[in-house]
Amino acid sequence: MFGAFRPTNALMGGLLWKIPWRLSRFQKYRQRQRLRRVDRVVETISNALAQQGMVSKAVETWKAEMPTEAEMLPRDKYTIFDKKHKGYRKGIHKLPKWTRVSQRINPIGF
Amino acid sequence: MSFFKVTLIRSSIGMPQKKVGVLKALGLRKRMRTVFHKITPATAGQLMKVKELIALSTTDKKLTRREIHEKRQPPCGFVVEKSRFLRSEESPSS
Numbered sequence: 639m640f641g642a643f644r645p646t647n648a649l650m651g652g653l654l655w656k657i658p659w660r661l662s663r664f665q666k667y668r669q670r671q672r673l674r675r676v677d678r679v680v681e682t683i684s685n686a687l688a689q690q691g692m693v694s695k696a697v698e699t700w701k702a703e704m705p706t707e708a709e710m711l712p713r714d715k716y717t718i719f720d721k722k723h724k725g726y727r728k729g730i731h732k733l734p735k736w737t738r739v740s741q742r743i744n745p746i747g748f
Numbered sequence: 749m750s751f752f753k754v755t756l757i758r759s760s761i762g763m764p765q766k767k768v769g770v771l772k773a774l775g776l777r778k779r780m781r782t783v784f785h786k787i788t789p790a791t792a793g794q795l796m797k798v799k800e801l802i803a804l805s806t807t808d809k810k811l812t813r814r815e816i817h818e819k820r821q822p823p824c825g826f827v828v829e830k831s832r833f834l835r836s837e838e839s840p841s842s
Contacts, residue, residue: 672800679799686752686787686806694792738758738800 660729661716668737669715669730673707676740704742719748750808751784752791758801770797784810 643649647662661669684697707715717727718741726748730736756776760768774794775783785791787806795804811819 675803676799679795679802679804682804682806683752683792683795683799686750687789687792689750690787692787692789692792694789694796696793696796700796735762738763740800 657731658729661731665731666716670707672737673710673715673742677706704740710742714742714744719744750787750806751810752787752795753782753784753805753807754795755780755782755803756801757803760798760801763801767798767801770794771801774798776802782811782816 646664647658680697680700683694684701687694687697705714713727716730718730718733719726720728720732730741733739733741754774754776756771756779759779760771771777774785775781776798784807785795795802
C-alpha cells in the first residue's frame with residue numbers, strides 16, 4: 639500500500655499536474671477525517687452544554703439539518719451540486735477553501 | 749466549573765471576515781494557540797462559527813499560557829540528586 643510502488647494516480651497514469659476531475663483515495667480519506675473532526679467538535683459542544691443544562695440554537699439547528707459523516711452518502715462527501723456541470727455534480731475539491739468549509743447537503747430536488 | 753479548551757489548528761487565512769473576527773474574539777490569533785472559555789450558549793455559538801478550524805475538548809481546570817508551555821517541554825534527561833549550592837546552604841560552617 640505504501641512505498642515506491644503504491645498505485646497512485648501519478649504513478650499509474652503518468653503525468654499528473656492538472657487538477658483531476660475526481661479526488662484520489664487519499665484525498666477522500668482525508669476528507670472523511672475532516673468531516674469526522676467537525677462532527678466531534680459539534681458533539682463536544684452539545685455534550686458540554688447538555689451537562690450544564692443549556693441549549694444553543696446554533697448547535698440544535700446544525701444537528702437537525704446536517705447529517706454526520708456516517709450518515710452521508712459517498713456522493714455528498716466527495717462531490718457537490720453545480721448547475722453548470724453535466725449531471726449537476728462536480729468534485730468537492732473544486733469548491734474554494736474546500737478543506738476548511740462545511741458542505742454537506744444538496745439543494746432541494748438534487 | 750468546566751471550560752472549553754479550544755485550539756486553532758487550521759489557519760484563518762482567506763476565510764470570510766466574519767470568521768476571522770470570531771477567532772479574534774475567541775483570542776485565537778495564530779495556529780496552535782490554545783484558549784479556555786466558559787461553557788455558555790454564547791461561546792457555543794462562537795465555536796460553531798469556526799468549527800472547521802478548531803480542535804475542542806472540555807476541561808475542569810483553566811491553564812495559563814506558561815503552564816501550557818511547560819507541559820509541552822520534553823524531560824531534561826537528568827535528575828539533580830544533590831546540588832553543590834544546596835549542600836553549602838545546609839552546612840555553611842564547612
